[in-house]
Amino acid sequence: MEGPATPSNETERQACVTALGLTSPEVEESFDRITRLLAQVLEVPITAFSLIDGDRQFFKSCTGLNIQETPRQVSFCGHTILQDDILVIEDATQHSGFRDNPLVQEAPHIGFYAGIPVRSPEGHKVGSLCAIDNRARAFTESMKQFIIDLRTLLENELLLRSEAIRDHLTGLYNRRHFDAVLDQEWRRALRLEGHIGLVLADIDYFKSYNDRYGHHQGDACLQRVARALRSQCRRAGDVVFRLGGEEFAILIPDSSEYGTRDLGERAKRAVKELNLPHQGAPLAQVTLSAGAVTAKSAQVPSATPKQFSRKADSLLYEAKARGRDLMVADFLTEE
Ligand SMILES: Nc1nc2c(ncn2[C@@H]2O[C@H](COP(=O)(O)OP(=O)(O)OP(=O)(O)O)[C@@H](O)[C@H]2O)c(=O)[nH]1
Structure with a gap:
C-alpha cells in the first residue's frame, strides 16, 4: 500500500485547514x-466530509462511521486531495493501490469509494466529500453529478463561515473564531504533546488617540496595526485575530517559548516602526503592550484553553501596569 503523497503547497494548504477551525x-x-x-x-452506508489535517484525516461530519479520525497515511481522502477531479474506486479489494489498505482489509472494510476534493474559500483543497460502501459498486454519471452538487453546497457553507469569522474592519479573524481555533490548536498540542504559544497585544492609549484624531483615523490606525501584525507571521500556521476594540491575538501552534517571545517582540517592533504619530502618548507614537504565554501541553495536562488565554491576559495587564510599550512573557504552569 502506498500512502498519499504530500501536495507541493502543503504549508499553505494546512494553514487554510487550521484557519477554518473545523x-x-x-x-x-x-x-x-x-x-x-x-x-x-x-444509498451507501458511509459518507464523510473529512479534512486532511497534518498527519491525520479528521471526519468533520460522517454517517455510518464511529471513529473521528484515521492516520493520513491510510486515508483514501489523502489521495483525493491530490487531484482536481473525483477519485472513484469501484472495487478496492481488486485495486493494486488500495487492496492491502487496512481500511479495506479491516473495518470499515471499504469496497467502493468515491471522493471529491473540497476547497477552502482561498482555493486550497482542505479535504474531501466521499461516499463509501462495503461492497464493490458501479459508479454512474448521475451519482457523479450529485456529489459535485453537494460539494458546491459544502464549499458555499465554508464561504459563508469564512465571512462570519472575519472582523470587517481589519479582515482579521474575529473573537468568536479565536475561541474555536484556540480550542482546536490546544487539542492538537495535547495530541502531539507539543507546545503552543499565544500573544495578546493591545494598542496603548487608544482612547486618547480616538479623542485626538477622530474615530475615522482610529479605524485607519487599527487597520495598519492589523497589517503590521500579520506581516510578522512568517509560518503559515500562525493566525492573527482582532479580539475586539484595540486588542489583538496571535496564536502560534507548535511554538517554543523563544518562538512566542520572538514573534511578540517582532510584532511590537513592527507597530512601532509604523511611526504613527500619537501626541496623546508619552512616546508621541502608537505603541503596543503585549502578554506572551507558552504552554507545553504535557507539563500542564489538566489546564484548559481558557486558563491559557487568561494567563496571556494577566501578562498583558502586567505590561500595561509596568508602563506600556512592553511585552511580558511567561510559561503556563499548573494552577
Ligand atoms: N476607532 C475605533 N476605536 C475603537 C474601536 N473599537 C474600540 N475603540 C476604542 O478603543 C478605545 C479603547 O480604550 P481603552 O480600553 O480605555 O484603552 P486605552 O485608551 O488604549 O488604554 P490602555 O489600553 O490602558 O493603554 C475606546 O475609546 C474605544 O472607543 C473601533 O473599531 N474603531
Whole structure:
C-alpha cells in the first residue's frame, strides 16, 4: 500500500485547514445535512466530509462511521486531495493501490469509494466529500453529478463561515473564531504533546488617540496595526485575530517559548516602526503592550484553553501596569 503523497503547497494548504477551525469535535448540522443527503441519495452506508489535517484525516461530519479520525497515511481522502477531479474506486479489494489498505482489509472494510476534493474559500483543497460502501459498486454519471452538487453546497457553507469569522474592519479573524481555533490548536498540542504559544497585544492609549484624531483615523490606525501584525507571521500556521476594540491575538501552534517571545517582540517592533504619530502618548507614537504565554501541553495536562488565554491576559495587564510599550512573557504552569 502506498500512502498519499504530500501536495507541493502543503504549508499553505494546512494553514487554510487550521484557519477554518473545523478540526474540533463540535457537531455541525450544516455539514451533517450534506453527508446525510449523500448517504440517502447514493444509498451507501458511509459518507464523510473529512479534512486532511497534518498527519491525520479528521471526519468533520460522517454517517455510518464511529471513529473521528484515521492516520493520513491510510486515508483514501489523502489521495483525493491530490487531484482536481473525483477519485472513484469501484472495487478496492481488486485495486493494486488500495487492496492491502487496512481500511479495506479491516473495518470499515471499504469496497467502493468515491471522493471529491473540497476547497477552502482561498482555493486550497482542505479535504474531501466521499461516499463509501462495503461492497464493490458501479459508479454512474448521475451519482457523479450529485456529489459535485453537494460539494458546491459544502464549499458555499465554508464561504459563508469564512465571512462570519472575519472582523470587517481589519479582515482579521474575529473573537468568536479565536475561541474555536484556540480550542482546536490546544487539542492538537495535547495530541502531539507539543507546545503552543499565544500573544495578546493591545494598542496603548487608544482612547486618547480616538479623542485626538477622530474615530475615522482610529479605524485607519487599527487597520495598519492589523497589517503590521500579520506581516510578522512568517509560518503559515500562525493566525492573527482582532479580539475586539484595540486588542489583538496571535496564536502560534507548535511554538517554543523563544518562538512566542520572538514573534511578540517582532510584532511590537513592527507597530512601532509604523511611526504613527500619537501626541496623546508619552512616546508621541502608537505603541503596543503585549502578554506572551507558552504552554507545553504535557507539563500542564489538566489546564484548559481558557486558563491559557487568561494567563496571556494577566501578562498583558502586567505590561500595561509596568508602563506600556512592553511585552511580558511567561510559561503556563499548573494552577
Ligand atoms: N476607532 C475605533 N476605536 C475603537 C474601536 N473599537 C474600540 N475603540 C476604542 O478603543 C478605545 C479603547 O480604550 P481603552 O480600553 O480605555 O484603552 P486605552 O485608551 O488604549 O488604554 P490602555 O489600553 O490602558 O493603554 C475606546 O475609546 C474605544 O472607543 C473601533 O473599531 N474603531
